[in-house]
Amino acid sequence: MRTLREAWVALAGLSAVFLFEMLDNSILNVALPTIGRELHASTTELQWVTGAYAVVFGGLMLAFGAVADRFGRRRVMLVGLVLLGLAGLATAFVTTAEQLIAVRVAMGVAAAMTTPGSMALAFRLFPADDLRVRAMNIITTVGLVGLALGPTVGGFVLAVAPWQVLLLMNVPIAALAFAGIRSGIAADVEADRHRDPIDWAGAVLGTATIVLALVAPTLFVERGTGSWAPWAVTSAAVAGAVLFVLRERTARYPLLDPKLIAHPLVSSGLAFKAASGLATAGLGYLVTLQLQLDWGWSAGLAAIGMLPQVIMLVAGGALLMPLVNRVGLDRAAWLSAGAVVLGLAFYALFGNYGYVFVAISLVLVAAGLRVVGVVAGTNVLRGLPASRTTIGAALVDTSSEVTTGAGIAVTGTILAAMFTGSLAGGNWTAGQTTEFRHALTVAGLVLAVIAAALVAWGFFRARGNSQAERPAEAMATA
Template identity: 40%
Template sequence: MVALYRTGFYSSNHVRLSNVVRYWRFLMTTPKSPSPAAADAVPTDPATTTGSRSYPSLRAAWIPLAALCLAFFVEMVDNTLLTIALPTIGRDLQGSTTSLQWITGAYSLTFGGLLLTAGSIADRFGRRRVLQVGLTAFGLMSLLVLAVTTTGELIALRAGLGIAAAATAPITNSLVFRLFDDQALRMRAMTVMIVVGMSGFILGPLLGGTALTHVSWQWLLLINAPIALIAFLGVRLGVDPDRPEDLTRDVLDIPGAALTILGIGLACYTLTSGVEHGWLSVPTLLSASGAIAAGIGFVVRERRAAFPMLDLHLLHDRTIRGAALAQLGTSMAMIGVLFSLVLHFQYAYGWSPIRAGLANLPFILTMLAATPLTELLVARYGRRVACLIGAVSLTVSLAWLSWAVDHGYLMIAVGMVIMTVGLRTVMTICAVGLIDAMPSNRTSLGAALNDTAQEVGTSIGTALVGTLIAALVVTVLPLGAWSPALVSSYFHGERVAYLALMVLVGVVAVLGALTMDDSRTAEEHHDLDAV
């Protein structure tokens, strides 16, 4: 979930790339022994270590760690890989603005809606087994793009890929913990995972734009098949199977999962229906009512279920609640801006896909440069203030972008830099803080909750911006170059969309930041009784 600034780690900037290589080598070295305080603060979880192979260093675990990182990378890349190809897909398949938004949103919808369910299934039937099934399904379904002839078929395929990806995302983080007994190694391995995931999310548009200059857009999905195969083999060779005694026998919360997907889906469709049928039309009102009913039903179900998909008592912890809320806000801003700028660069500016992809370099470079800043802010001010600074930067960037849309690329790039500082800060602090605040035997649930918040935000952000542009500009994207009048209209629609995001994201992200704790470390876990 984590996130869009991920394309930077594989940019053509050789200086940046060499820094990444040196950073990787540093992480792969054998760590010092953890301090007694750190060992006491993060108790070993027997469920993740008993009976499993324990590696003495990240270097020794390079096969399974690389496989898990590759699996996580392809999940995150697929969130944004097709965004750069949306104009091309729209022309090829004769798609409307709303159908293009669902090509992106369908993946996020099923991915986010099923993350918690997939985590529960993995805890019951085996984490390695479910991960391998997910990778196999992901690779095979990617081949089906060759049979796609309509946007409806592509949306269905993307939804299926989201389901397969949901079977891998939280499990990759859980299995990383299982590779090591040493807590310092676990923290370093999680750092590698977060860096790879964040790189993958933003690498999608750049990779997609580069590929589109040489091959058709279908290849953007076909490439998933060999990547999934490599990840499958690495997991098979390097990760031990789960032991039966380490798995739970809790009954799966199928109604809870169904209510989650129904609520998110209907909420997103309400926005689309408002444009197509009118805001007071029967379909719009019915879908809105259904979304509210599903949300209420989910809360009631989780409170009464003997084995809930999400134990709502966990949300009583302010850090868990604040981190999830802030992640929701940042993801809305991230995907909303990315979605609109793809159309901005390719349609309004008439740029080629690769040039539009390279236009994201401010995101990439700032994501890399902001790492020391994030660490400095947390060390000096604590999580709450550091996260608040990031949330304010995010809000300011949206206000800036609303002004910059018709002031040229340089001004837009300035907005990208401000936004990335906010995104990098909030998303890193919240990801570490949320998992850190979870009971030591529920860290995989924390990872799933973090990803779920991000994917829900992605669905809402895509639906909001896509719907506003469709309502204010044009429902069906015209073929060929845009007229000056249409470009001006699009800029106006972008401006309104960014202002709407500014208000929504500002409230959600700032409120989440204010709810965070004041910890200045990443080495405290709460006991189960504390939650």
């Protein structure tokens, strides 16, 4: 297609997919106390109501990305949307916490089938990079509006309707997405499909590694660094990652071809996404604890305190095209990733001096995230052949998911090591307050250094693309 207007039906469908992903957990979190009371759920069960979705979603993205590249991106997405609709309908019949967790698992599978495909199909709609960026900006904006409004909408719905309505809302969203994609996007072109056999061993190893990497941060937060369980899971995740890399380097038909990942656009884009995920997760976790535990703000006031970030995430799309037009896609990627790291470092150094400094940090990080989320993903897909775009999009999302978990794990570990007593115990002594503020600074700086190293590595990788041949031509000969 040549214009965004011509693709409006397809963009509406793809935007609905991203809306589901962003709206899902944000709208459900506000209902967790109500769900706990009505289903007599334990604290652990409530955690898995949201955690099961995130773990299944993150763990299966690579596998379904590989399936979609071989059997059709549009086809796999439509099947996933049907599953999403059925899972939403099943919510009406839930009577126990275990049943709700099963529904959330099904929704996680549906998200893994649909979310990477939304980026891949948006990329496929247009031949020009500027239209691809504009399309992804539209899709991302719709999703971020859902993320911002989710808790508020959820609160209003709970005031007049049962909590099940929050998940039943996925049914019309899935129907809208299905209609838009089926009528607005042409059937998959046979020539664009990947023909190699699926590397099932690699898929199993990759899925297991990601699931373990996503579960580990939760265990660190729940059980603390003194427990053996989080360390065992982390060790298993590292072992799985090593085995996965060895498998991909030796397999005849690897799930992720190392030569493709080594392309400058791909490796740099993944590094920028990883850095932004790490920094954003760490900042969000630290600010939430600071506002409520250190400064004594209520949950409602703390939510208002996060508004600068929300506003920038939603409105920051206006920054995207002017920046890209001025500096180009490659430079926009590392500049925006650098802004995220700068915002985190600013918070670590000055966040203890007052809310104004916290707000500046939130705005810096949100502005960078708003740009890098679109540009880095676009660059990854630019560096891949047409037959690998879905697994490329899955890899982008996975890198962000895993480093988000890592950011929370690193932050939680540093806080546990430097703070004496229980963080949530309340009535801190002057010594505990000092310990927390020192830990906040150390955790922020450690994450900023790690994220800065990723951005620096991505920057030098991206420079290798400046003299390279056109991505499609280069990868065709790889």
